[in-house]
Amino acid sequence: MEALTDQDGIKRYLVNINVNGDPYTVIVKANTLLVNLLRDQLDLTGTKKGCELGDCGSCTVLLDGKPVNSCTVLAVEADGRGITTIEGVARSEKLDKIQESFVNNAAVQCGYCTPGMILSAKALLARNPKPTEQEVREAISGNLCRCTGYVNIVKAVLEATGD
Ligand code: FES
Numbered sequence: 001m002e003a004l005t006d007q008d009g010i011k012r013y014l015v016n017i018n019v020n021g022d023p024y025t026v027i028v029k030a031n032t033l034l035v036n037l038l039r040d041q042l043d044l045t046g047t048k049k050g051c052e053l054g055d056c057g058s059c060t061v062l063l064d065g066k067p068v069n070s071c072t073v074l075a076v077e078a079d080g081r082g083i084t085t086i087e088g089v090a091r092s093e094k095l096d097k098i099q100e101s102f103v104n105n106a107a108v109q110c111g112y113c114t115p116g117m118i119l120s121a122k123a124l125l126a127r128n129p130k131p132t133e134q135e136v137r138e139a140i141s142g143n144l145c146r147c148t149g150y151v152n153i154v155k156a157v158l159e160a161t162g163d
Pocket residue numbers: 048049050051052053054055056057058059060069070071072
């Protein structure tokens with residue numbers, strides 16, 4: 001990874017990342033968090049910031065297909081890797097099956113947790129297309145919802161596994 005030094009003496013790095021299928025080359029500081037790179041530099045504000053401590057899951061994105069809390073990942077760690085954010089889930093204005101299921105099951109209230117929930121659920125269904133209720137609950141256990149009580153969210157994920 002190429003290191004650059006700015007006039008202010010602070011080192012910056014040239015990072016190449018692929019986000020939702022699009023390649024980006026960005027300049028970041030050593031301590032820039034992935035969530036801030038996505039939201040502030042790439043304007044992908046669907047990824048939400050909550051606790052910024054790795055506890056709430058609202059900033060969940062997929063890093064090479066695996067869910068991570070993007071507030072605990074440095075932007076430089078994402079160099080050369082692929083990221084999926086909620087903006088990359090629907091394609092050509094068609095909602096993903098999980099998104100449709102969240103709508104149909106009233107699994108969204110304020111919506112703050114929803115991007116992270118959907119990405120955690122997508123990662124689960126990619127590795128386990130027919131999960132049990134317990135497996136769904138485990139997969140979203142790092143995503144806190146302050147509104148719904150989880151019942152409809154779990155139902156939505158289970159229904160999205162249907163053909
Ligand atoms: S904002 Fe990242 S886990 Fe809460």
